[in-house]
Amino acid sequence: MSATKGPITKFPAEDLRPARRYISTHNKDGKGVFIADDDGDHHRLMVQGQAVANIIYSTKGNPIDMNNEADIAYAKNNEPAIHVPNGSVARLIDFAPGMESPIHRAMSLDYGVVIEGKFLFSLDSGESKVMLPGDCSVNRGCMHKWKNLDEEKSGRMLFILLDVTPLTVNGEVIGEYLGDLAGDYADVAH
Template identity: 45%
Template sequence: APGLWDPFRYITGHDAEGNAVFVQTDNGDHRAVMLGGAAAQNILYSAGSNPIELTGNVDLEFAKNRPSLHIPNGVCVRMIDFAPGCKSNMHRALCMGIGTVCEGEVELTLGSGEKRILR
């Protein structure tokens, strides 16, 4: 998606001696272009359990398969990047979502008609 961020992920773990090491670095496997190229979804991290099972990289094995919007008893860190002027419908999901505007502004319109400019 031209003009949208292409973030890198740096996932760390531990080697057999207990030293912190980089397990995975990438900037593509986690990205999906949406809305005809006007937005991109980046799944920065996901795991199938909560608390997260880190032993034997169980969490990283789970993340090899793109998770659905809702992971029962799991976690997902998802970043959505919208191009200027992009419109997207809101949805209802069985998960907690946190929206953070890192650059620019977004107009959020609720089903009740209430609106806020998020900066």
């Protein structure tokens, strides 16, 4: 984990309720049972303690192989980078009060859902939208940033990232750009 220099020192942020993860599978009789009731396998402080990420689950391949719980082993043993090539990532991020992310682009299709708080979703064109709990974004490889608009309380978002084929814009293939977030993923292998 990155060194903490801000108000968040662990998942969850101190002023947000713990988030639970429940994973199901089948028992010997073919009935659904829960095999996990926890807060995830991978947590990472980000942006010098201004945010913390909790990986809910990640997968490789499409379709996903759930036989012999191969997907469960992959999710437990692999902390993903920003996204998983040919896979998916479900990530909760707690943002400190007033925190604004660096501008960045993951080469993925990103679903963003506000869980708690009020956020500003801004694009490099200057356009932006205010998002409230339950609001969803679908970011298709655009440069963007997030800001927790509450100056007093942490906010939480859920992001689902899916891998994409190379994206061509105006005749040029565009790439991932993490900017100041690059260090937060530097020791995570793709």
